[in-house]
Amino acid sequence: GDSVTQMEGPVTLSEEAFLTINCTYTATGYPSLFWYVQYPGEGLQLLLKATKADDKGSNKGFEATYRKETTSFHLEKGSVQVSDSAVYFCALTYNQGGKLIFGQGTELSVKP
């Protein structure tokens, strides 16, 4: 079945470091891909999305490109801040609204 796999956490970085969180997916069709972020004590919120191959989603300095050939949607940010400390979830949907298949989440901790 369809699935999403993320890199293991926790990831610990110093402020201003470069961030990559890997996400790969297994899908029988052509899903839309998402990154959601969960700040401590809060629910998930959409960070960015891409709906077709080669699309790049971006928001708040984060970027991810939908790569069909490598079935990947890696999250990147050039310079992380302490306020980026959170759990990041990669997810997919076959254009079914909020019916999402999530990866296991990657915890990011940014130290000053």
Added chain:
Amino acid sequence: NAGVTQTPKFQVLKTGQSMTLQCAQDMNHNSMYWYRQDPGMGLRLIYYSASEGTTDKGEVPNGYNVSRLNKREFSLRLESAAPSQTSVYFCASSARDRGSTEAFFGQGTRLTVV
């Protein structure tokens, strides 16, 4: 600007007890969802309601029932709680059940079954 509101935020149950988790959204969304979040497993869909008056099973529906009370409210019921249902439960809503529309999540209910 409440968005999706869940109650309660924390709950401890004894095995065999029942309880209902409440969820309400004020965004006039048609579709609502219940997920559970377990360590190392991400979020998994329990039940969803594409529109008022309809409900369908998700990936992990066993041990749960749901009610779409009206367009705003979608409750999740545990009839006889088991330790395996210890988890964090999230309610979410989206404008529709089609397309790559954004899902909005509540803050979660942390449930412990002892």
